[in-house]
Amino acid sequence: METSKQLPKTIKLFKFARKEASLHGDYKIATMPRISEIARNTEDRVKVDLSFYLENDKTPCIKGIIDTKIILDCQRCLEAFPVELKINFNLAFVRYEDQAEELDSGFEVYVIGEEEDLDSIDLITDEILLSIPMAPSHDFDCNLKIDKEEIVEEIRKNPFDVLKNIKTTDFGKE
Numbered sequence: 037m038e039t040s041k042q043l044p045k046t047i048k049l050f051k052f053a054r055k056e057a058s059l060h061g062d063y064k065i066a067t068m069p070r071i072s073e074i075a076r077n078t079e080d081r082v083k084v085d086l087s088f089y090l091e092n093d094k095t096p097c098i099k100g101i102i103d104t105k106i107i108l109d110c111q112r113c114l115e116a117f118p119v120e121l122k123i124n125f126n127l128a129f130v131r132y133e134d135q136a137e138e139l140d141s142g143f144e145v146y147v148i149g150e151e152e153d154l155d156s157i158d159l160i161t162d163e164i165l166l167s168i169p170m171a172p173s174h175d176f177d178c179n180l181k182i183d184k185e186e187i188v189e190e191i192r193k194n195p196f197d198v199l200k201n202i203k204t205t206d207f208g209k210e
């Protein structure tokens with residue numbers, strides 16, 4: 037069986053859809069800036085398979101799978117919080133919002149106007165960000181790392197306190 041072709045940096049939406057292209061990508065998390073910001077495992081891979089087609093003979097669509105594991109920080113204990121992702125999606129790209137009404141509800145619809153090119157990394161990043169929890173925390177009872185000393189430290193760093201101190205000092209000088 038022929039292996040599918042490499043997904044280029046730029047997706048030519050209409051061209052790929054008309055050709056019914058099947059493309060794959062294999063990226064380091066480090067190549068995705070918005071994911072790298074929140075992931076601990078930036079050397080790990082993101083695998084992507086995309087199939088392009090035209091719906092109703094005119095609407096370019098992408099059916100795809102993203103396969104990866106992102107290690108986030110647990111918001112409660114600050115330890116590693118791994119998230120296994122197998123994201124299946126079906127995207128439709130329309131010029132105007134009312135064009136979306138002709139599509140069934142199985143599509144995630146993007147309004148792109150006259151745009152025909154999409155950045156591959158941006159598209160993949162968006163799908164990953166939509167699938168990971170906003171405030172990840174372990175479902176077991178992990179311990180709070182913040183103890184009283186750290187809380188005191190936080191209060192000292194409060195910018196308003198700093199402002200107050202400056203004002204007092206200036207006042208004292210006059």
Ligand SMILES: [Zn+2]
Binds near residue numbers: 111113115173178
């Ligand atoms: Zn935790």
